[in-house]
Amino acid sequence: MKRRGSSSLLAVLLMAGCAVADAEQAPPADGPPPFAHCAELTAPPAQAAGAANADDAVTSELPDVELPCFVDGQPVRVDQIRGPAVINLWASYCEPCRVELPAFQRLAERLGDQLHVIGVDTHDGREAARSIGEDFGLTFPNLYDRDAAMQSKLGRGAFLPMTLFVDGHGRIRHIDTSGALDDATLATLVARHLDIEGDP
Numbered sequence: 001m002k003r004r005g006s007s008s009l010l011a012v013l014l015m016a017g018c019a020v021a022d023a024e025q026a027p028p029a030d031g032p033p034p035f036a037h038c039a040e041l042t043a044p045p046a047q048a049a050g051a052a053n054a055d056d057a058v059t060s061e062l063p064d065v066e067l068p069c070f071v072d073g074q075p076v077r078v079d080q081i082r083g084p085a086v087i088n089l090w091a092s093y094c095e096p097c098r099v100e101l102p103a104f105q106r107l108a109e110r111l112g113d114q115l116h117v118i119g120v121d122t123h124d125g126r127e128a129a130r131s132i133g134e135d136f137g138l139t140f141p142n143l144y145d146r147d148a149a150m151q152s153k154l155g156r157g158a159f160l161p162m163t164l165f166v167d168g169h170g171r172i173r174h175i176d177t178s179g180a181l182d183d184a185t186l187a188t189l190v191a192r193h194l195d196i197e198g199d200p
Contacts, residue, residue, distance in 0.1 A: 034130065034133030034134050034137070034138050034139065035070050035071055035119070035133055035138055035139065035140065035141060035142040036071065036139055036140055036141045036142075037069060037071050037072065037074075037141065038069035038071070038074060038076050038141045038142075038143065039074070040116075040141075041076060041081050041082070041085075041116055041118060041141060042076070042077075042080045042081060042082055043082055044082045044083070044084075044168060045084065045112070045113060045114055045115050045116055060154075060171070060172050061079065061170060061171060061172070062078050062079045062081060062164075062166060062170050062171075062172060063078055063079060063150055063153035063154055064077075064078075064079045064153070065077075065078050065079070065149050065150050065153050066078070067120065067143040067144060067145050067149070067150065068143065068144050069141065069142075069143060069144070070119075070121060070126075070129070070133075070141075070142040070143060070144045071141075071142075076143055078143070078150060079170065080170075081116065081118070081166070081170065082116075082168070082170060083115065083116065083166040083167050083168050083169070083170060083194070084114065084115040084116070084166065084167055084168055084194045084196060085115055085116035085117070085118055085164075085165075085166040086104070086107065086115060086116070086117050086118070086163060086164070086165055086166070086186075086190065086194075087116075087118045087119075087120060087163065087164040087166060088100075088101075088104050088117075088118070088119050088120065088161060088162075088163045088164075089119075089120045089122045089145075089150065089151060089160060089161060089162040089163070089164075090119055090120070090121065090122065090160060090161050091121065091122050091123060091124040091129070091160055092121075092124050092125070092128035092129050092131070092132045093124065093128070094160040094161060096160075096161055096179050096180035097160055097161045097180075098132065098136075099180040100161060100180040100181045100182070100186075101119075101132070101136050101138060102136055103181055103182055103183045103186050103200075104117055104119065104138075104140065104186070105136065105137065105138050105139065105140065106183060106200065107183075107186055107187075107190070107198075108139070108140040110198050110200070111190070111196060111198045112140070114196050114198075115190070115194060115196055116141070117140040117141075118140065118141050118142070118143065119138070119140060119141070119142035119143070120142065120143045120144075120145050120150055121142055121143070121144050121145065122145045122148050122150070122151055122160060123145070123146065123147070123148040123151070124146070126144065129142075129144070154175070156175060156177065159177040161177075161179070161180065161181075162175060162176070162177050163175070163176040163177075163181065163189075165189060165190065165193040165194055166194075167193075167194060173193040173194065174189065174192075174193040176189060183200030184200055186200070187199060187200050
């Protein structure tokens with residue numbers, strides 16, 4: 001009897017250990033995070049027009065860095081993102097970032113079929129970023145860059161917010177670090193650098 005009781009106890013302990021391991025790997029139980037999945041970022045937007053003229057000044061190629069998607073942790077190679085795209089580096093502790101994030105949400109709602117709108121939560125805590133996403137109702141894809149690897153690769157210093165305008169060839173046409181962008185300024189920059197019109 002003792003031997004059978006010990007075996008039963010061992011089985012219970014093993015099951016408990018498995019449950020703990022599964023809990024550590026599972027997403028939080030308080031519901032899905034805001035933002036969208038990132039699976040489609042390496043394909044052009046559904047109604048993307050031809051790439052912007054190659055005569056425009058080209059800043060650089062997208063950096064060779066791999067970041068996890070905020071939603072599910074799936075890795076995304078930034079240099080394989082297919083534009084046109086507007087990529088916004090932001091953080092929850094950055095006041096101008098919080099001011100402009102709703103404008104990026106509205107841009108995604110207006111022109112999401114013609115360009116990718118992508119956020120990169122930079123050097124930030126996941127829970128703080130998640131809270132911002134929920135508060136502002138952000139539904140566009142976001143990557144999570146805990147160590148600011150993308151910012152470092154761009155070599156533009158620790159400026160936030162930072163917004164990249166990327167053409168259909170994956171080339172950066174413009175990097176904006178002027179501060180919080182409003183709807184009108186964002187629309188102007190998209191038209192100027194990506195040749196996509198869309199009044200706010």
